[in-house]
Amino acid sequence: MNPFESLGLKHDGRTLWVLDQTQLPDAEVWLDGSEPEAMIALIKRLAVRGAPLIGVAAAACLATFARRGASATEYATACAALRAARPTAVNLMWAMDRMKGAGDPVAEAQAMFEEDVRLCEGMAQHGSALIQDGEGLLTHCNTGGLATAGIGTALGVIRRAFEQGKRIHVYADETRPLLQGGRLTAWELKKLGIPSTLVTDSMAALLMRDGRIQRVLLGSDRVAANGDFANKVGTYGVAVQARFHGVPFHPVAPFSTVDLACPNGAAIPIEERDPAEVRGYGALRWAPEGMPTWNPSFDVTPVDLVTSLVLDRGVYSAAELRSGVLRQVCL
Numbered sequence: 001m002n003p004f005e006s007l008g009l010k011h012d013g014r015t016l017w018v019l020d021q022t023q024l025p026d027a028e029v030w031l032d033g034s035e036p037e038a039m040i041a042l043i044k045r046l047a048v049r050g051a052p053l054i055g056v057a058a059a060a061c062l063a064t065f066a067r068r069g070a071s072a073t074e075y076a077t078a079c080a081a082l083r084a085a086r087p088t089a090v091n092l093m094w095a096m097d098r099m100k101g102a103g104d105p106v107a108e109a110q111a112m113f114e115e116d117v118r119l120c121e122g123m124a125q126h127g128s129a130l131i132q133d134g135e136g137l138l139t140h141c142n143t144g145g146l147a148t149a150g151i152g153t154a155l156g157v158i159r160r161a162f163e164q165g166k167r168i169h170v171y172a173d174e175t176r177p178l179l180q181g182g183r184l185t186a187w188e189l190k191k192l193g194i195p196s197t198l199v200t201d202s203m204a205a206l207l208m209r210d211g212r213i214q215r216v217l218l219g220s221d222r223v224a225a226n227g228d229f230a231n232k233v234g235t236y237g238v239a240v241q242a243r244f245h246g247v248p249f250h251p252v253a254p255f256s257t258v259d260l261a262c263p264n265g266a267a268i269p270i271e272e273r274d275p276a277e278v279r280g281y282g283a284l285r286w287a288p289e290g291m292p293t294w295n296p297s298f299d300v301t302p303v304d305l306v307t308s309l310v311l312d313r314g315v316y317s318a319a320e321l322r323s324g325v326l327r328q329v330c331l
């Protein structure tokens, strides 16, 4: 397998390494993700996360496993287990289905990595054209180089607009409960030198009321055929607030996130995670021990709250999405 490298993943030709995203921003620790069991654990505990990245990482892991001499049965078992590591991001299932039927798993994983880089470029090209000079942008969760093999989905769009010289200011939601915005998006924005401010999730409506947000750009873990989409919990709330304040709202995703088998958002499976993530963070606990919690990791935003969806192949309005355009462009 040829060496490849992204912000959160690298393959040196023999071993697959992943950046442990749970330790960011304080430490940049690379872990060995070559073995399927190790990769499944890394995906489950969000050391490797972000819809496109988990698909690419799982594919690279399988390719490494095959190259080390896994039997057909071992390969098929690992493929099925990786496919089930997280339930909402369809990129993982899409990638594993491709790997299942791949004649040459090494070449297929390599192609998938390179394709994801190109898909990010497509989104950046189409999405950056929407952003006007001087805009304040709100984003939720982390959708940058850490979440993909390339420059990212929504954060890639934002980065491209910044590189085009547009004077933008990014507001990053901290994104409770696991703080992908506060830890990861903030880390990426600082690295890139993009003017930005971190806010708690509950501040977004106030920013919109005060006229500081001209556009919302965020990612998706699964887009249904009618344009409803799942993304990190809190996205639906941002969409409602954006509609109330007349702020354009754009999910950004590659075609590999579109699931034509889901007719609408009600069919998207939503991951529920450990209650401990709501009661505290890491070693810190603020809720009474045993306090009942609800911890859906994602929510579904109806297409009616979408201004337009930025795909790698173009920008599609809510009306186009409702009339089934995804069935034509995502074949």
Ligand SMILES: CSC[C@@H](O)[C@@H](O)C(=O)COP(=O)(O)O
Pocket: 046, 049, 050, 051, 052, 089, 140, 141, 142, 143, 144, 147, 148, 152, 153, 154, 180, 218, 219, 220, 221, 231, 232, 297
């Ligand atoms: C390119 S990223 C799109 C989504 O995967 C992202 O917005 C998101 O919700 C990630 O959730 P996570 O639980 O951190 O994997």
